[in-house]
Amino acid sequence: MSDIAPATDLAPEAARAAPPAPLDRGESLLRRHAATFLRSPSAVVGLVVLVLAVLGSLAAPWIAPQNPYDLTQLDIMDNMLAPGERLAGGTVAYLGTDNQGRDMLSAILYGLRISLGVAAAATIIASIVGASVGVLAAYVGGRVESFVMRVVDLQLSFPAILVALVLLAVFGRGIDKVILALVVVKWAYYARTVRGSALVEKRREYIEAARCLALPRWRVVFRHLLPNCLPPLIVVATVQVANAIALESTLSFLGVGVPVTEPSLGMLIATGYQYLLSGKYWISTFPGVALVVVIVAINLVGDRLRDVLNPRLSK
């Protein structure tokens, strides 16, 4: 059953599921998971779309008709061309151009790069921070744990968008600042997820055994405990990438995100917004479609990963 909980609900959900006995690091497990994953057609479609999007954004400098950040390549005479019209240079703008004469296809490819990059970076950093905090809290326990979890709860009780807005209002614009803001609002999800599974794993025999061997504490926590808390973390992180993309695009749309010179998808949409009412739909619509397609693709993959990595559901 596809039963995606919203991201907020996913954390405890995934955390409650007891992962299987200590991860068999063998290849067979990976192969089995891959096989299970591929059995869902929608997940495969999602994965293919996602891979294409990542490849397309990585290869943007080579495959895009123009470099939208290079002002010398832009011709203001090309502005607001409808999809299919020709630029002054002769190339066809299949998706039209924006108010500065940027080819939308190129802008989308470059924008995707920024959107995906920001989201991936933020997710990786946030999950590392969150997972470390979560696993340590679970391992140490006691007051440290309850204090950390209080902070997590408090953080999660406020809408991410508001916290991010305020942070960016304080920091100012910039790609690094957007990433920082996303990390600040997202780490708590991972901390909660990992703590949940670490609490379960902590009581298992292999941790007991590792402790009996008098291995150093950090080694027990990071080499033994943490890897076994990864499956739910991966699931949450996947869905959170989509969430981070949506959040970044929203922030950029509101004008507090990435700088104007390097527009992400959200900012392209914001630019087009001004022209929407005069019927120039393409500037907003196409970046929006790209955004939506990527988000849906990630969700499909995340949904399937959840089924695959959740031993409670897999038979």
Next chain:
Amino acid sequence: MLVYLIRRLSQSLLVVAVMATLVFLAVYAVGNPVDILANPDADQQERAAITARLGLDRPLYEQFGVFIWNALHGDLGRSFVYNAPAVDVILERLPATMELALVGLVFSILIGIPLGVLAGLKPESWFGRTIMSGSILGFSLPNFWIGLMLILLFAVELKLLPASGRGPTASVLGFKTAMFTWEGLKHLILPAVTLALYKAALVVRVAQAGTREVMLQDYIRFARAKGLSPLRIVGVHVLKNMMIPVVTVLGLELGSMIAFAVVTESVFAYPGMGKLLIDSINRLDRPIIVAYLMMTVVIFVVINLVVDLLYAAIDPRVRLSDAKG
């Protein structure tokens, strides 16, 4: 009940206090407001004068004390842009946002509960599955984009509804509201739907899960054995049980609706406090930002309190156990 209320109230006050500290630290302690306030050409003396006037030369704890003292008296600073007390500027916009959130909430219930219940009654059917897939879209798609598409469809193409702004207000029971004029409602529909979709998706999921669970209960079988009509079983027995999780979720989400209104109001150029926040951030009108945050925290806390009380009203079991404790 009274003990419970007092306990909840003190918890709420604690949260407000903690948030006040955080907001103070985040907004006041980072950066120097003088940079924004002072004329860029101002010399050292002028800057010092401003610093002294704002009390920025005093130690942090003292500034904090002043901030809290003023806040307790309802003074959260003066807006640079509007040259008026920040609280007043926000309060002026509050009704518009509340109206939007309220209508949005109603929409999300009207959309979410019927769909969720339907999907829960027939989880394996094609429409049950379609509803659930649709709900995934509902909360994974960026809200502002949905708003834009609605504008494109209903305002630009079909020309049915206005694309932006708030309709004329009328005075009802002393409140100026746009909910009771046709023009006002027309202006509300698109932003409220946009705001509602995310919550509706959430309500669908909660309602679906709740319905599925309730339908398996013995009391539903007993109700059927009594010969009750499906309408009564679903409308009374299922709905009332299912409302418990739904109210909890919706209540907790009402606060985030006010936060999400920031986005929706920007898309629809709707003159509420969310748009004010964005404008203030862009204009660096710091007192407004602080005042907005403090007021939002208070609204959040109040909402959570109300939800808890509502919860007690729906579930007799909660009512009783709290009366005892």
Next chain:
Amino acid sequence: MAIPVLDVDNLVVSFGTREGELTAVNGVTFQVHAGEVLGLVGESGSGKSVTGLAVMGLIDAPGRIASGSIKLLGEELVGRSERELRAIRGKRIAMIFQDPMTTLNPVLRIDTQMIEAIRAHESVSEKAARDRARQALAQVGIPSPEERLNAYPHQFSGGMRQRVAIATALLNRPAVLVADEPTTALDVTIQAQILAEVQTLAADHGTAMVWITHDLSVVAGLADRIAVMYSGRIVETGPVEGVLDAPIHPYTNGLIGSVPSRNRRGVPLAQIPGMAPSLARVPPGCPFNPRCARATATCRADMPGPTLYEGDRMARCHHPVPAPESAAA
């Protein structure tokens, strides 16, 4: 002889599952007359509860009544529309369930739940319905019924809740009451009280009862007739004394032997070896054969047909238990 209130004939209920069509009730036949109590006895999974639900018309997809007939006072119920069945349910046939903690809706007051049961079938005023509900509560021995009407289920004990459920089921004076292990979850003393009350009520109203249970001692005190189910079939039926004193089917015999009795203290309880077969893996021939000491090759090949015995009795067995020489079998 008057026509039976409930006449079930050759009832077959099956469930469509991934492993194919599973038959939960396989050719069940019984009659219950006015004022009579039929004890439907069997282990879990024997099909006794499904039989009860089928009588109520409460078999949900993927289950269905595949064939057979259920007649209420001569009227056929199988094949009726849901709307027609709804008019009968709760009005002419009522049912109570096993767990009194879960059969009442926790968020609705008792009066709401009782009044709706009346008003689903009769257009009476709220007040008249409430009066009837109060009387019904008083009848099942609930003190200060007027106050209790305003209470919520969690304010009652388990026994009291089951009384409320029974009162609710009997509100419309149904011709048939199907009781699915209603006392199993209760303390023995409460169980005895409730059994006594139900017996009186049924006798007073002439209600025909189907009392589903796995507990032979309950049946012994309550039922007039007994029907023993095994793997979807009634394997033995007859008047309660006859069956309990001289069981014909080895399964019935085993069931009786496994009931502790004060006459046999110190003697180890007899057991039926093994477990009831799952519906997906019913053994060929007599389904009881793998657990039966008397089984032969015939039993493994052929399902025994119904054989009539003296004293209005029936059993399905190739090798019936010989009549006991004494009660201490």
